[in-house]
Amino acid sequence: MITVSNLTKTFNGSRAVNNISFSVECGETLVLLGTSGCGKTTTLRMINRLIEPTSGTIVVEGINILEKRPEDLRKHIGYVIQNIGLFPHYTVEQNIAIVPLLLNWDRKRIKRRISELMELVGLPFEHLQRYPRELSGGQQQRVGLARALAADPPIVLLDEPLGCWIRSPEDRSRKSLGTLRSYSIKPWSWLPMMCLRQSALVIRYA
Numbered sequence: 001m002i003t004v005s006n007l008t009k010t011f012n013g014s015r016a017v018n019n020i021s022f023s024v025e026c027g028e029t030l031v032l033l034g035t036s037g038c039g040k041t042t043t044l045r046m047i048n049r050l051i052e053p054t055s056g057t058i059v060v061e062g063i064n065i066l067e068k069r070p071e072d073l074r075k076h077i078g079y080v081i082q083n084i085g086l087f088p089h090y091t092v093e094q095n096i097a098i099v100p101l102l103l104n105w106d107r108k109r110i111k112r113r114i115s116e117l118m119e120l121v122g123l124p125f126e127h128l129q130r131y132p133r134e135l136s137g138g139q140q141q142r143v144g145l146a147r148a149l150a151a152d153p154p155i156v157l158l159d160e161p162l163g164c165w166i167r168s169p170e171d172r173s174r175k176s177l178g179t180l181r182s183y184s185i186k187p188w189s190w191l192p193m194m195c196l197r198q199s200a201l202v203i204r205y206a
């Protein structure tokens, strides 16, 4: 599904990612866990082609991503970025609808999907017309997650997205787990790692 081979990225001569290799099969979850600055976000950004590797290859579904148009690649990858990255001039509804619109979904289907997602991430429907600055940080993270899942992509990259989600042990064991389980994100062993603030995930969910 995703095969990363000998991936290296240097910025101004200093190595942000140093010769890493891994693969993630369909239905598997990979957690990149490491200290701050060790290269987790940089790795995810290369998978999404926001930046290009200095050397090494990334193959997604059998094709080297450099051979795909970045916009086509991204239509199949949900990405929750570390600093949330909602478009400030778009409402919550418009933010979530971005990829479905690019995929030419009809209005009814998009509306239905947005309702499902608001429920999934636990946000009230009244918030749909708000702008990101009118939401709390945690609520913005939830919108970011809804946006990443909007078109039901085969690949989801989560860069520390769930700080908002897991606020207490009770939370972790009940609603959050149940909600995410309904999305078949597995295996469940990764969830405790989300409490550490230094994890990034590459997820393929069934």
Ligand SMILES: Nc1ncnc2c1ncn2[C@@H]1O[C@H](COP(=O)(O)OP(=O)(O)OP(=O)(O)O)[C@@H](O)[C@H]1O
Residues within 6 Å of the ligand: 011, 012, 015, 016, 017, 034, 035, 036, 037, 038, 039, 040, 041, 042, 043, 082, 197, 198, 199
């Ligand atoms: N655009 C850039 N230009 C120069 N250096 C960069 C750039 N982006 C990242 N770096 C450096 O690359 C290294 C890896 O950064 P990265 O953001 O991938 O870390 P991370 O593992 O995600 O850290 P954190 O856990 O703090 O989010 C860091 O030393 C960072 O300063």
Ligand SMILES: [Mg+2]
Residues within 6 Å of the ligand: 040, 041, 042, 082, 159
């Ligand atoms: Mg990071």
